[in-house]
Amino acid sequence: MRFTVLSSAILLAAVNFGDSAAAALKDVDDCSKYVLLSVRGTGEKQGPSIGFKGMISTTLKTVKGGTEYDVVYPANTDRNSTQIGVEDLENYIHHGLQTCPNQKYGILGYSQGATVALTAIKDLTGTPAEDAIGAVLFIGNPFQVRGQLTTFNQTGGDSTRDYNGVLLFTNPSIGLSEHWVISGKALNICDDGDSVCTGVDQLPSRPHYLYGFTATVQKLGAEHLVSRFK
Incomplete structure (x- = not known):
């Protein structure tokens, strides 16, 4: 764009x-009908996140008129990494509201990217930007909130719904609010074996890196996004 x-x-x-x-x-x-803003996980190079490539491709092919934007931020362990991503994401949407007022947005966050996405939608709640956000989607979310109906495992089941993410205790306010849960816009995918979103260990387990290679995850994500932008 x-x-x-x-x-x-x-x-x-x-x-x-x-x-x-x-x-x-x-x-x-x-202007586009919608923009999918992808926020990659820690250690991924700037560009499309492997965690969302399949679902983004399917969505763009199925619902015409959309495009993708890869949020620009370091995605490393520096203290200011997340905030840089939040600022880029929010600036993109604020600028879009001025130049393309009818454009909608989907915000997709993977691991640290989920933290960026959650922080941004918290800031944007109650502003004109909230109405422009058509979908939010998280995978490997370290701030997952126990008991939310928006959480599904890698096959669409609810086995990971009763777990808090490994970092939620550090700042519970970052977790997805009930306001967004009941909006129908949110989907949170947590693999059964992912230690980050199930809160088992701060060190990511192997499944934390496999979302982009799991066909059922990509299908779940694509179905959610297509339903929100069709």
């Missing part, structure tokens, strides 16, 4: 010189 900032001089040129200048202003309408 491309956003164009128009100066008063360009606008004046459009008025004074007619169709040719007006044609240069068409970028203002270069």
